[in-house]
Amino acid sequence: MSSQEDEVIQIFRDSGALLEGHFLLRSGLHSGHSFQCAQVCQYLDKVTRLAEILVENLKGYGATTVVGPAMGGLVIGQEVARQLGARFVFLEKVNDTLELRRNFKFESGEKVLIVEDVITRGGRVLEALAQCRAHGADPVAVGVIVDRSAGATSSDVPHHSLAQLSSPTYPADALPPELQSSPATKPGS
Numbered sequence: 001m002s003s004q005e006d007e008v009i010q011i012f013r014d015s016g017a018l019l020e021g022h023f024l025l026r027s028g029l030h031s032g033h034s035f036q037c038a039q040v041c042q043y044l045d046k047v048t049r050l051a052e053i054l055v056e057n058l059k060g061y062g063a064t065t066v067v068g069p070a071m072g073g074l075v076i077g078q079e080v081a082r083q084l085g086a087r088f089v090f091l092e093k094v095n096d097t098l099e100l101r102r103n104f105k106f107e108s109g110e111k112v113l114i115v116e117d118v119i120t121r122g123g124r125v126l127e128a129l130a131q132c133r134a135h136g137a138d139p140v141a142v143g144v145i146v147d148r149s150a151g152a153t154s155s156d157v158p159h160h161s162l163a164q165l166s167s168p169t170y171p172a173d174a175l176p177p178e179l180q181s182s183p184a185t186k187p188g189s
Helices: 003-015 044-061 073-084 123-134
Strands: 018-024 030-035 065-069 087-094 097-100 111-119 138-147 159-164
Touching (some): 003 044, 044 138, 073 111, 087 123, 097 123
């Protein structure tokens, strides 16, 4: 693990955001670990630091707008946008699908960054990319705090994460005994 990953994980530990138990993740998979980014987002100094690290990876793409998928990308996306001096737009869930609402618009070819908190399979990031393109934007990169897939998720734009971790995940019909013995909770991200 790099010193950057060590720092990010320590921020999660210090915030009480690295959870252990039996969790049903947004992806539909089960895990014994969860990253509760909302716990970190209570502390704006920690959000500022995570964004500083992420901005180092994202500042060279020439983006003028940062897009955050709701809910996870809202706080970190807004702080990344602030540090980059960029506009911030968010996508929100409508019937469990991300949509561009609230009269937000993109200029044709507008360069955007997608910023998310935690991904497991990357479904919300892929939805965000599709929504941005459907509304004329040009996604140039993705920035994520924690990539639970350890880099296995991908898209057609560069992807940067502060920590790549591989906490085992399981489909409901293949739970290990330690998870079978306790009910799953939905922690959110």
